[in-house]
Amino acid sequence: MAREATLAAPVARPLLSRRARELLxxxxxxxxxxxxxxxxxxxxxxKAMQMSLYNHVLIKPQEYGYVGLxxxxxLLHDETFWLSLWNSFQWVFGSVxxxxxxxxxxxxxxHQSFRGRALVRTxxxxxxxxxxxxxxxxWEFIYQPNYGLLNxxxxxxxxxxxxxxxxxxPALAMPAxxxxxxxxxxxxxxxxxxxxxxxxxxELYEAARxxxxxxxxxxxxxxxxxxxxxxVVATATRIVWTFNYADLIxxxxxxxxxxxxxxxxxxxxxxxxxxxxxxxxxxxxxxxxLIMLAFTVFYLRLTRGLESVT
Amino acid sequence: MRRAxxxxxxxxxxxxxxxxxxxxxLTLFAVxxxxxxLLASFKTRAELYATPIVYLxxxxxxxxYVEAWTSRLTxxxxxxxxxxxxxxxxxxxxxxxxxxxxxxLARFRFAGRQTFLLVFLATQMFPAVLLIAPxxxxxxxxxxxxxxxxxxxxxxxxxxxxxxWMLVGYFESIPRELEESAMLDGCTRFGSxxxxxxxxxxxxxxxxxxxxxxxxxxxxxxxITFTSQTEMRxxxxxxxxxxxxxEIQWGQxxxxxxxxxxxxxxxxTYLQRHLIQGxxxxxxxx
Numbered sequence: 001m002a003r004e005a006t007l008a009a010p011v012a013r014p015l016l017s018r019r020a021r022e023l024l025x026x027x028x029x030x031x032x033x034x035x036x037x038x039x040x041x042x043x044x045x046x047k048a049m050q051m052s053l054y055n056h057v058l059i060k061p062q063e064y065g066y067v068g069l070x071x072x073x074x075l076l077h078d079e080t081f082w083l084s085l086w087n088s089f090q091w092v093f094g095s096v097x098x099x100x101x102x103x104x105x106x107x108x109x110x111h112q113s114f115r116g117r118a119l120v121r122t123x124x125x126x127x128x129x130x131x132x133x134x135x136x137x138x139w140e141f142i143y144q145p146n147y148g149l150l151n152x153x154x155x156x157x158x159x160x161x162x163x164x165x166x167x168x169x170p171a172l173a174m175p176a177x178x179x180x181x182x183x184x185x186x187x188x189x190x191x192x193x194x195x196x197x198x199x200x201x202x203e204l205y206e207a208a209r210x211x212x213x214x215x216x217x218x219x220x221x222x223x224x225x226x227x228x229x230x231x232v233v234a235t236a237t238r239i240v241w242t243f244n245y246a247d248l249i250x251x252x253x254x255x256x257x258x259x260x261x262x263x264x265x266x267x268x269x270x271x272x273x274x275x276x277x278x279x280x281x282x283x284x285x286x287x288x289x290l291i292m293l294a295f296t297v298f299y300l301r302l303t304r305g306l307e308s309v310t
Numbered sequence: 311m312r313r314a315x316x317x318x319x320x321x322x323x324x325x326x327x328x329x330x331x332x333x334x335x336l337t338l339f340a341v342x343x344x345x346x347x348l349l350a351s352f353k354t355r356a357e358l359y360a361t362p363i364v365y366l367x368x369x370x371x372x373x374x375y376v377e378a379w380t381s382r383l384t385x386x387x388x389x390x391x392x393x394x395x396x397x398x399x400x401x402x403x404x405x406x407x408x409x410x411x412x413x414x415l416a417r418f419r420f421a422g423r424q425t426f427l428l429v430f431l432a433t434q435m436f437p438a439v440l441l442i443a444p445x446x447x448x449x450x451x452x453x454x455x456x457x458x459x460x461x462x463x464x465x466x467x468x469x470x471x472x473x474x475w476m477l478v479g480y481f482e483s484i485p486r487e488l489e490e491s492a493m494l495d496g497c498t499r500f501g502s503x504x505x506x507x508x509x510x511x512x513x514x515x516x517x518x519x520x521x522x523x524x525x526x527x528x529x530x531x532x533x534i535t536f537t538s539q540t541e542m543r544x545x546x547x548x549x550x551x552x553x554x555x556x557e558i559q560w561g562q563x564x565x566x567x568x569x570x571x572x573x574x575x576x577x578x579t580y581l582q583r584h585l586i587q588g589x590x591x592x593x594x595x596x
Binding site: 029048105109126127147247273 | 320324325329332333336337339340341343344346347350358359360363403406408410414415417418426429434435437438439440442443444445447448470471499524527528530531534535545546549564570571574579582
């Protein structure tokens with residue numbers, strides 16, 4: 001009874017100020033992500049850097065020990081590493097260039113209105129979404145020398161007299177895996193550029209038409225400049241991604257024949273997976289990381305330069 | 311007012327023959343490999359290895375599917391179940407983690423916010439091969455080789471950075487005022503996230519969840535390195551394992567390829583619309 005008689009008791013002052021509580025809640029929301037990425041990205045990367053300083057071959061535990069920069073010295077003298085870098089360049093350049101050109105053409109086509117557009121869009125974008133192993137196996141089957149589709153189609157068309165072993169021929173293996181990667185990556189550029197095309201206001205084209213701009217002029221002076229930011233971002237992410245991507249080549253050729261398709265990421269993978277040479281694999285992966293960091297800084301500089309021009 | 315001129319010859323050419331020829335070529339390029347494998351999955355052994363090549367199987371035989379699904383050596387039913395479990399749990403975990411993180415980064419202004427965002431962006435640049443050796447020795451030390459936990463936890467390394475990045479964008483596009491008025495009415499932070507923000511961001515959350523599912527469904531390198539027993543293999547690892555067996559059984563393998571493709575193809579038809587919308591929203595902003 002006595003309690004009811006008291007008038008409005010002062011609200012207890014909170015222990016922390018409102019702002020401090022907000023901050024604390026914010027950090028609490030980040031705990032799960034810190035746990036999720038700390039254990040799978042941050043710690044492993046530090047661990048990889050440490051591993052690269054050790055002789056750590058899983059099947060030779062008696063030789064385990066700190067070796068300083070010996071693995072990096074080995075890297076500099078490893079001809080296969082330098083070959084793999086050159087192969088990586090060909091792989092990235094060939095893949096991304098044709099993925100971009102094909103994807104741009106596809107985006108322009110899919111942007112038009114025609115009957116059955118939704119179906120065509122879904123179907124043409126499918127190669128991008130299916131698992132990498134599946135892509136690799138589908139094309140391995142197509143490239144098969146004796147009962148593969150490609151040899152049969154080419155010889156029926158009269159373009160070929162002798163069966164070709166696409167993936168076993170050192171001169172043809174790289175173009176063959178690049179073609180597979182193009183098939184897989186065209187939809188990525190198509191979907192990115194299609195999104196960009198849809199964001200361009202239609203009035204721009206109408207106004208240009210009224211002013212008598214031809215279709216090529218409209219493409220040159222409206223479509224290209226409007227798409228430029230997307231092109232820059234999409235190309236950069238694709239270059240990094242393709243450089244790091246190992247699944248396709250790993251499944252199709254394992255870097256063979258005679259290292260003809262050995263790119264740096266598959267070489268790293270094979271050192272860890274087949275040779276169980278963790279120390280050297282870690283060294284290679286640190287090198288990969290440094291190369292990509294350098295590329296990104298360079299590319300950002302370049303594109304920032306582009307933005308200031310436009 | 312000037313009227314827009316009629317179509318010139320270039321536009322007529324581009325809108326007619328070029329469009330149709332281009333669409334035909336594009337569709338053929340995208341679809342032909344699938345059709346070829348689909349046909350192969352129905353062929354008998356004799357038809358598969360015949361010279362000259364047999365294009366159409368004489369009868370629709372599901373023998374390859376049955377064999378692949380029930381095979382003792384490469385049990386696709388088991389692989390399928392493993393993939394389904396690993397991808398579903400990864401999707402669930404990724405979604406919860408990235409909703410919380412995305413919301414915090416979109417709404418709270420705290421020290422280190424920019425650093426966090428930069429780290430998420432940078433993480434997407436890291437090659438998966440970088441993580442293989444350290445993660446393998448880590449899971450080995452924890453006794454997690456041949457467990458689902460190792461695969462699911464490792465998958466976070468590539469799903470979470472992307473989904474957080476996407477969700478920050480979605481959450482920032484939702485007006486703050488809605489939450490502020492809810493909180494004035496006595497709703498807690500967490501309550502307003504669940505009742506106000508999430509329903510509005512549902513399409514974006516669904517799209518990122520599907521992304522996480524599809525990405526882990528495709529994952530290969532972790533799956534082959536962190537498992538060694540047949541019954542722990544996912545579909546991707548199982549397919550590769552099948553190639554390693556004696557000679558390649560293209561009939562069963564084709565059936566396996568189709569089995570692995572169908573779930574992601576279905577999800578993708580849903581995702582496609584949201585993806586293009588989400589991307590063009592981002593394009594307008596950028």
